[in-house]
Amino acid sequence: MTVGNLLGGYFGDRNLRLTLLVGLAAMSVVLVLLALLSFSIWLLVPLSFVMALLSSILSPAIQTRLMEVAGDNQSIAAALNHSALNIGNSLGAFLGGLVIAWGWGFAAPSWVGAGLAVIGLGIAILSYAVQRRFHTETGSVRVRDLV
Template identity: 35%
Template sequence: SVVATEVVPPQKRGSAIALMFTGLTLANVLGVPLGTWLGQAFGWRSTFWLVAAIGVAGLIGVIALVPSLPRPTGSVLRELATFRKGAVWLALAMTVFGFAPVFAIITFISPIMTGVAGFSAGAVPVVMVLFGVGMVIGNLLGGRFADRAVMPSIYGSVAALTLVALVLALLARNQIAFVVLITLFGVAAMATATPLQTRVLDAASGAPVLASAANIGAFNLGNALGSFLAGLTIQAGFGYTAPAWTSVLLGVVGLGVAGLAGWQARRRRVVTPGLTRVPAATP
């Protein structure tokens, strides 16, 4: 994402990050079923050979097409000093709690579908493909929204994610509603990714590479947190709709963290249209 933002104008950073994330979403939508088919048709080794070939092609493409960027001038200690900023930690917390709702549901999608919505096990991959298609759409939308305004994009996408999870918890037994809502859940889920990544890069402008790596860790921490908490609710005997309610609660926390981050940013400074920073007015 750092390289992507360096080769485009500042007003197109969100779209550049979204384009980079498109590779990840397409890999899930197309790669998983393709790998499964290859393994069934030609043996499991064929999938690994394909991955190796794609990896070599990707390496050649990076060497040939990605421009060289100047080396960072700051030291590692200077980059680490960026993490003294409260805004950086709030941005990372937004990623954790803004994305945790996704895996609270998706980790348990199979038992939710078969045990609550009444789908057959064979329908699970089909619905997951629709979820993946929604992620591709959401990723593109998230990039455009982030180009316009990062924090409002985070507010809107996390709120949409929370709302869809709430409706899903209420209508999980309706199969038509379930399919539509899981697709919309994919849209909202990936619409959060680019704004969250952009916000971290903004907050840690002095250490973009380190901050970007930390934010990937924050995404994974959110994945683990959502799965863990949803699993606890199932273990406690609340049933397979409990992950959706867990997703709602995590989304509310994510909105709270985002609101706190936005309040802090407004309080610390005001950016004029000419990009001149002046002290914020004291209420």
């Protein structure tokens, strides 16, 4: 976790956009590999460590992006970040348990996680597209600019 946070801060400082986009894409690939290769403990353990490392790398990058787009509302953005993490933990456990209860197997939560990582990648791409469209330095966009 410490190594991932240090790497996330380092890469995020160099190129935040690339860190987010590559990190989310890599997370989805690793989760697909986890689902496909979960039959082997020798592959499952290292892939789990890579997934945890990617998660730790993404955490400071996501928080930095949130602060970047928050403008003058950084305290609200920090609270939103914590809320989103807690909702994500709850939602992940719920969806993972749901697909197992439906009988899809113990690898099914990895497929769900991969799908959620792809959705996160799409949201990140969309946020950068909105930022570029409205040429804002901070990334913050007023609602009236969108309608």
